[in-house]
Amino acid sequence: MTRADMDASLLPFPKHRPTRRSTGMALSGVLLVLLFLLPQGLGAQRNYNLFVKQWNSAVQTRDKKKEARLLKTYPAEAISHFRLLCDRYNISGANAAAEAMENMKDVWAQVFGTKTLQFIENMRSELDSDGLKLMRKLDIRRRQAWGLLEVAKKTKKPEDFKKARDEMMAVANALEELGEKLQAAECVLGYVTVLYESPKKNKADVQSMVEALDRYERLHKEWDWTKGKAFKRNQSWAKAIRAQVKKGQTPGKEPQKKKGQGIKLDPHGENQKLGKFLKGSKWVKEDLYISKMKKLEEGISFHASAWPLAWRGIFLEGAAPEPMDGFKDGPVTIQRLGASKYVAVVDRDNPKSKKVPLKIGPKPRSMYVPYIKDDEQTEYAFWFYIGGTQVEVGGVPLNLSPQWGREKTALIFYRSASILSCKIAGQEVKLYDENFNGIVGEDPGSVIFGDYRLGGGLEKVQGHPSVDSMRIGGDKHLLPFSRYVKLGDNWYRLRVLRNNERLNYRPLDPATVPTGRIVLKWKGPSKAKPKHVIVREMGFFKGAAFDLVAGGRKGVEVPIGEYEIFYGRIYNGKAPRASYSVLLKGKSPSIKVEAGKTVTVQMGAPFHLEFEKKQEGRNIVMDSSTFWIRGNFGVKYTSLMPEVLEPELVSAKDQNGKGLRKLGSWRRLEGNEMNSLRRKYSKIPILHLAFVPINKDTKNGITPLIKVPLDKAPFIGIRQAKHKMFGKLLPVWK
Incomplete structure (x- = not known):
């Protein structure tokens, strides 16, 4: 009978267990179990601790939904914790451990619909004190095998890769023989990883990789665990390796990367490369x-x-x-x-x-x-x-x-x-x-x-x-x-x-990230002061984005380069009664940041009202849906809600505003006027139309347009004496 047959033949443990499962095991075994069951590495340990803390909290509050979410998010940590619960029960026979095991199995079955935890419990229940000691030794060897791989990757010596490969397979065989199939699968995958990283591989090595990948999948299937994210990622990797082998290629061989990194700039009169990684560093991978x-x-x-x-x-x-x-x-x-x-x-x-x-x-x-x-x-x-x-x-x-x-x-x-x-x-x-x-x-x-x-x-x-x-x-x-x-x-x-x-x-x-600073200064009404002003770099450090508001008076430290005002938000009060506005680039210039220097961006007043001027025959048509506020530094303020613009239309004899005359005005929508506006602009979302100012003179219907004869407006503009957020809004003469 194979180990798989034995696992399948074992009946699940009853809900109510005897007070004590094992009598001949020393209490010191508790410490022994704790030493080798916890996850490896600082990142894994942190994730495990986080899972246990949240899991215990969810169990205490009987929050089944949270328990299910935690199993979905931390399946590997849940398996480690279940192993620990199994061994605690085998050592002490405590009912609390038994109840904790049954609860986790129930939730696991609801979330994943697999018998993985039952297989783990069946296997752990057969371990006596000698079995636990052997598991501890194998766990130490498993860690050491992964350490041997890291050594080999640094030395690049074939003998070091062989040592790591042989040890990884030896531990995998011993774990499978003992019945711990998931940890055996991990070591089998480690064996594949060693061969993949090895600089020299022959046909026998490539064939061994394929066979090991088949074994990895078999071990997971035997314990009914193929729904984890890690397994699916490794399946994708295995698929890619098999595809390479089928094409006659050797897995692990990649085209040589070009030497150097970054681009050459000349900020101080001498060439230098930017954005290089710290020597000896590697990408650190963190699960989200x-x-x-x-x-x-x-x-x-x-x-x-x-x-x-x-x-x-x-x-x-x-x-x-x-x-x-x-x-x-x-x-x-x-x-x-x-x-x-x-x-x-x-x-x-x-x-x-x-x-x-x-x-x-x-x-x-x-x-x-x-x-x-x-x-x-x-x-x-x-x-x-x-x-x-x-x-x-x-x-x-x-x-x-x-x-x-x-x-x-x-x-x-x-x-x-x-x-x-x-x-x-x-x-x-x-x-x-x-x-x-x-x-x-x-x-x-x-x-x-x-x-x-x-x-x-x-x-x-x-x-x-x-x-x-x-x-x-x-x-x-x-x-x-x-x-x-x-x-x-x-x-x-x-x-x-x-x-x-x-x-x-x-x-x-x-040394390859020279920086400067951008300081935001504001002059204007406090209600119009932005909560966020986002700048982004447009050159080598593309993808770098910073919030100038977060820098306060000292400003924000940023890598050198060419930046642009990209986006911003203004809001006052609490929703749904808050006032909002959006800040866009508008006509603002780029911001050049040099090493060791500070650039000041002066935003705020004076504010001018921009618009689009159209001519139809002998008339000028002014459309309120084209209005926006231009502030200092050329920034565009728009999407004002609910404090829409309600400006006056004025004309003048010259660009200095001489001979100013009022020609009309706009106001916000009221009552049922939205229905009339929707009939004219049926394709515009109602939540957008609601903030379009309309011609105050409604004799010709509800409309955002005002038409004036061309001869009455040599120069034309819009102004507002006082806006609730931005204060005085000055005209731009066109």
Whole structure:
């Protein structure tokens, strides 16, 4: 009978176990078990500790949903902890350990639907004190084998690779013989890794790699564990290796990289290379772990604000499932089954898919939504909101409530509520998906939203950029995600990989990251002072982005280069009664940063009103949807909500404003005037039209246009004596 047959024949342990499982084992065995069951390495130890802390908390509060999420996020750590629980029970026979084992097995079965933990329990229950001692010795050898690989990678000596390879396989064989198939599989994979890294390989070595990969998959299948992320990643790697072998190539051989790194610049009259990695450093890989936002807060991007009507919308009609377009991590699908009954369709390609209830209502609420990714169920956290019958938008009451009568429609607003976390150089880093496409760590502007509120008119939609954000350490100020960050005294290069599963970072050589400073100074009303001003580098350090507001009076230290004002936000008060505005590049110049020097960006007043002037025959046509505010430094302020622009149209005899005369004015929409405006601009979203100022003179209907004869306006402009956020707005004569 094989070991697999023995495992399959063992019956699951009963719910109520005897008080003591083993009597002949010394109590010192507890220490022995603890020494070798905990995960290896600082990163793994930290993840294990985090899992255990959160798991124990969830068990104490009986939060089954949280327990399920933790198993999905930390399956490897859960397996390690389950091994520990098994051995605690075998040593002490404590009922608490038995109950903890049964609870974890139950939740595991619900989440993954596999018998992996039962197989582990069956195997551990057969270990006596000698078996545990042998496991400890094999665990030490397993660690040492991986250490031998690191030595070989440094020395590049064939004999060192052979030593690591032989030891890895010997430990794998011993573990499999003992019955510990998952750890045996890990060592088999280590054997493949050693051969892959070896500089010289023959045909026999290549064949051994393929056979070892087959064995790795077999071991996982025998213990019913093929749903973990690590297994799927290794399967992809194995597939690539097999493809190389099939083509007659040798796995592990890569084209030689070009010598040097970076580009040559001449900031001080002598050539130097920029952005080189610190000598001897390597990419450090950190897994990203998901959690849910508990409190709704303002993001950097307008579409990630605390005001739900700024979020993206998904329109449901009838009971038809509707996909969440633009979400790239997997097919998220929402369905409405009743007046206030909403569900997530887990697998939209399966007619019999499981449907999970979602508590969506008039109060913003964060929740996890399940979907299928890489053939397994995963989840992502979203904020959801549904409007009511009297939602005030720009002073106009709108009915945004869902309908369930003859018409069955609902407009659901959503944004990301997910936080993806890890540690970089000892500091906690939290990543936020502000464009809610399911991917964090994207460069500023990677996702552009269509918007008619940016001063570009109603004839053509404008691009509203977004910024993924991050929070470092205990800092409350959100920062834009940047490929280059400074932590402590060191600069690091960041990369988010595997679709949100991992963040890699690597230190840079400080000699190749010369820096300067950008200081933001503000002159103007405090209500118009930005909360965020994002600049991005456009040259070698492309992907570097910084928030000038975060620098305070001392400014922000940045790598040398050419920067541009990219995006910014202004907000006052709390949603839904907050005042908002967006800051864009406009006509602002580039910012050149040189090593050791400080550049000052003076923003604020005076503010001028820009517009687009059109001529139709003998008339000038002024359209309020083309208005925006130009501040000092040429920055563009637009998308003002709810404090829309209500300027006067004025003419003058010259560009100095001589002979100024008022020709008309605009005001905000009121009451039912939205219906008239919608008939003229039916293709424009109602939440965009609500902030379009209209001609105060409504004799010719509700319109954003004012027409004046060409001969009455040699020079024309718009002005506003006092705006609630920006104060006095001066005319630009055209």
